């Protein structure tokens with residue numbers, strides 16, 4: 383997720399104003415909690431992005447279970463945001479909740495591997511297809527560690543990412559293309575070092591630009607989501623990944639696929655489903671059912687190069703890892719998630735229901751003769767305001783309508799349907815029901831009617 387300040391609606395100002403008022407009328411307790419929390423939390427929230435939802439005040443949650451959330455005012459929501467993917471397998475999935483309860487009295491963290499370690503390693507290898515693994519607490523951390531390893535083993539300085547990418551709070555990736563030049567993203571606070579000097583950026587789906595960026599042999603690693611999911615959903619064109627993978631191999635660049643969001647594709651993630659052979663895979667958020675946990679996997683050949691790089695380095699801190707990574711509680715949750723959540727059965731439910739939702743949205747778009755489309759990646763989809771799916775971040779930018787997105791988000795929220803803020807992303811979980819999908823479609827129908835009338 384990337385946080386942007388939502389723009390006020392220019393598309394339907396009176397509807398936007400009435401929706402803002404409706405939110406305020408419906409949520410007196412959230413408003414009071416917000417005022418109270420402001421005393422000791424910056425912006426009244428534990429993480430400042432939480433304030434960036436398009437609602438006029440922050441929605442405080444009381445509880446969440448499966449695909450449903452109850453807010454502080456006791457209102458129930460069908461949740462298609464799902465913690466922006468952390469809860470992709472549903473909120474508090476029972477096997478993970480039980481594993482956490484059981485482990486919680488037997489040691490949370492000891493800076494030692496727990497007895498589950500070997501089994502969790504086997505499960506990771508079986509689920510995602512790479513033989514070697516390490517753990518971190520967040521996907522941001524895992525990506526940072528992957529970049530360190532990649533630069534250490536290749537002895538190359540440069541990182542390559544796609545325009546519009548988001549890989550978490552990773553300095554090297556928080557850069558933009560401006561008139562063909564890579565520049566550090568101006569909104570990033572407290573920047574001292576010019577990370578842009580070590581980052582190259584090319585448009586997604588552009589093999590010629592990719593080859594040009596790789597061809598001087600200075601790029602340690604291409605860090606990429608298999609589909610862009612954070613600037614908007616942008617799917618790879620047919621043949622793009624096999625060709626991109628071959629280019630990485632030709633120029634000795636490691637291919638690191640960040641599957642944190644593309645786990646929605648199918649069981650084992652995009653690379654598994656599409657038969658890609660990355661050097662590294664990164665996953666966080668939902669990988670252990672929503673408990674803070676991330677993993678990164680790599681090939682045996684790369685593991686050997688990592689051992690050599692570590693051995694060749696002077697004694698001391700590697701700059702890789704944090705104290706709580708791989709703790710006993712997380713391992714217990716990860717084991718439960720790998721055996722009971724990352725299953726073909728769960729994905730069969732998610733994908734079938736997501737297909738129905740996408741189809742329902744398309745039918746309504748067509749009925750209202752709108753120039754919009756729905757782009758889908760397995761259990762994840764996005765409503766986009768152009769007649770064809772974008773091919774890269776620039777096309778997303780050209781088609782984007784932040785005011786309309788904010789209005790739709792708020793309208794849905796006011797009627798018990800949560801979408802991902804900022805770009806109307808929808809995610810279906812194993813706990814999502816046909817009734818949730820119907821509820822969303824009914825509210826979408828009402829939205830289109832009201833938008834037309836405004």
Ligand SMILES: Cc1ncc(COP(=O)(O)O)c(C=O)c1O
Pocket residue numbers: 383384520521522523525548549550551607612640641642643666667
């Ligand atoms: C593809 C991808 N990678 C990494 C991250 C970072 O995850 P976290 O914020 O949990 O560190 C995100 C966050 O949205 C993401 O979308």
